[in-house]
Amino acid sequence: MPRPARPTDSAERLVFFTDAVVAIALTLLVLPLVDLVPEASRSGLDLGDLLRENVSELGSFLLSFVVIFRFWWSHHQLFRHVSGLSPSLVRWNLLWLLSIVFLPWPTAIITAYDTSPLTVLLYSGTLVVSTGSLTALAVVVHRDPALSAGRDRETRDEVLGIGSSFAVLIVALVLGTTFADTVNYWALLLLFATGPVERLLRWRWSKRPERPDDRPPETDADVR
Template sequence: MERQRSPERLVFFSDAVVAIALTLLVLPLTELVPELIAAGAPASEAVTGNWPKIFSFLLSFAVIGRFWLIHHRIFEHVRAFNTPLVLVNFCWLLTIAVLPFPTQLIGAYQSQRFTVLFYLGTLLAGSVCHTALLFIVRGDPAVHGDAEPVSDDWARSFVVSTGIFALAVVVACIRPGFGYYVLLLLALQPLFTRRRPAATPA
């Protein structure tokens, strides 16, 4: 295998972008301190008076962390990269880099339709990119090489996850505040994708 086709540099670069995005998430919270000092407010108000911003920070931190773990699992199956893989990976990095922006909007505007759709739409785009990455790896022997094949169950789980994000966007179009709760279905995802054991012949 050619050294220049090794995915290591692509993975390291992706890790750096994710780390920067996680750092940017907390900046709106740190900016609260000078505001509290100027207003003469007690320190406890940084928490008690800013639950929406704290919630949006924790939610986005968890989402980016989940995306990062999935990204690393995908690249465990990558032995070399091709142009489609690089392009889709950069699209995924774009969704990660953009995410702090809608996160800050959520903290300020909470359940306004545009804000929720912007946020959930960004998550949906990231999930679509993950699914595309997986199928590129799965479908190109030059990419996955001698790595363990991507199982049908795992591929199905990616499709289901993307479907859940899409459902969240649809629900948010009707009832913006309920779009977030649809994401809880991600915790039940294994129930939707677990393969049922084959029936034992009589």
């Protein structure tokens, strides 16, 4: 049975801390690009050559920037339902933050090294850890009503929305590492399939008997 949140365990400080760490991670992504400018200037490269020779660096920066922003937005939407804290919530949030802070490193690696199963595994695996820990956060919030005291509870559909991204990224990880010579990072385009996967999971979940905790709280009108 989930441990109830204590009234003094406000989620606001955790949210502020998380937002600050995500902002730092986004800043770290651009630092390698900034370092390229003085090096190019000293070597006599004009701006056009600088851009052409670093297309992969720019592409990986934009990819990781969008990924981190998307993950942060999902985290933000989830914590709209959270008013209190529990040990499991804090632990899963810490793992999620670790994956976000770590992401600039595999981003730098995929531009510095040739594509291989290991580079794909490192980058895609980081995304799997991030979505997996975010899914675990969603499950914790959904199962423990005390965490949403005074706020709207998270719905099953919202849990499925996050979990479908996790499922799709696991498939992308397997395909990308298995076929690193051809598919590699293109497997991440499977994220566009999140919608159909979410609908499939929602259909399968609808066949399960409803848990008491999944029902919305009764109002006085319902009782009458």
